[in-house]
Amino acid sequence: MIGLFLSGTGNTKHCLELLLHILDDNAVSIPIENEQAAKLVSKHEIIFLAYPTQYSNIPYMVRDFIQRNSKIWAGKKVFCMTTMGLFSGDGTGCVARLLKKYGAKIIGGLQVKMPDSISDSKLLKHPKEKNLRTIKSADKKIIEAACQMKRGIFCQEGLGIFAHIAGLFGQRLWFYSKTKKYTKSLKISDACIGCGLCSDICPMNNIIIENGTAKAQEKCTMCYRCINSCPKQAITLLGRKIVKQYQFENYIS
Ligand SMILES: Cc1cc2nc3c(=O)[nH]c(=O)nc-3n(C[C@H](O)[C@H](O)[C@H](O)COP(=O)(O)O)c2cc1C
Ligand code: SF4
Ligand code: SF4
Structure with a gap:
């Protein structure tokens, strides 16, 4: 198995690496920007794909990677994982549906709440103690999910129809244009x-x-x-302007 991830501030990297560490000490994870990423994915049967939720959707770089390398997914077993500041709806489902189009089999999904990474907005800012509690809960959730997986039970968060409706109407419909392409607004x-x-x-x-x-x-x-x-x-x-860097x-x- 191999882990592939996009992580801006380290939340997703941490969550994926914790999960993989419990499942298989020898499993490696690589950032999606690594130029060997597609090659490594094509060599493995089981892939753990992790990314931060953006507006209940996939970051465009992840979508772009999957589409540019559409041939590597056929027959792969993929576990989708997303991290979020508050609400993800079907953050895992968005990737799952895309991967299925290219022949992947989705084996599960996990959506994990972590501190918010949008440092130039006050919206989801919390005191450090609260963020540390959030990280602790996230770790607990991941450890429990990994223990279940070891018994052959894979959680299916974000993959069902209700999550799809929640993600669509909760955010994606109104913010779809934000993740439709790369932005020039930096x-x-x-x-x-x-x-x-x-x-x-x-x-x-x-x-x-x-x-x-x-x-x-x-x-x-x-x-x-x-x-x-x-x-x-x-x-x-x-x-x-920056409210708080993280x-x-x-x-x-
Ligand atoms: C542009 C942008 C959009 C985001 N949209 C959402 C969202 O819709 N729902 C949510 O719960 N968190 C949202 N977040 C928060 C991140 O998903 C969350 O903090 C994530 O854990 C960051 O992971 P990373 O450190 O691996 O990049 C957004 C973050 C960014 C930068
Ligand atoms: S320019 Fe955009 S893609 Fe690059 S590090 Fe900054 S936020 Fe991320
Ligand atoms: S914006 Fe300027 S100061 Fe900030 S990291 Fe980039 S080069 Fe350094």
Whole structure:
């Protein structure tokens, strides 16, 4: 088995790696931006595919990857996993339906609540203690799901018709255009000092450094990695200024 993931602030990476660690100590996981990703997926029979929910939908980069590599999915057994700040509806179901089109067999789905990654919006911001409790509950849920899987019972969260309706009417219908393609809306302010961090970490190579300052291109998948990492809080996307930056690894250490 192999794990494949997109993770902007580390939530999804953590959740997937915890699940895989319990299921099989030798299982490896790789980020979707790794150039060997498609090749590695094609070599394995069981794939754990994990990503953050965006507007009860799939980040465009994940959709793009699946479609560009449509031939590698036939006959694969795929477990879909999504992380979310509050509500996902059928976050796993969206990927499951797409993969089925390309011949994959969906073996289960898990939707895990984690701290919110949208650092330029006040909407889902919580005190650190509450976020740490959320992470603890997430870990507990994943451990329980993994123990069940070891007994051959795979949870099916987000895959049924009721979840589909909840995801569609709860969010996707109204926000569908947000995840329909890559966005050009990333904003970089004059506070940028040209350190290059954002450019180094972007999974889409969407930021270049030119004349000592960062410039956004037109292929942002809204993962929020750069926005949460910029030492000068110079990058925003949905909001106008940073409320609170978040990265899973720094948060729990
Ligand atoms: C653009 C964007 C849209 C999001 N939409 C949702 C959403 O619809 N529902 C939700 O519960 N969380 C939403 N979130 C929160 C993330 O899904 C959540 O924080 C996730 O755990 C981040 O995972 P990561 O650190 O692996 O990127 C959104 C985050 C971003 C950046
Ligand atoms: S991380 Fe921030 S300061 Fe550094 S280059 Fe990017 S935008 Fe500029
Ligand atoms: S530009 Fe920033 S938010 Fe957009 S894909 Fe790259 S790292 Fe993620």
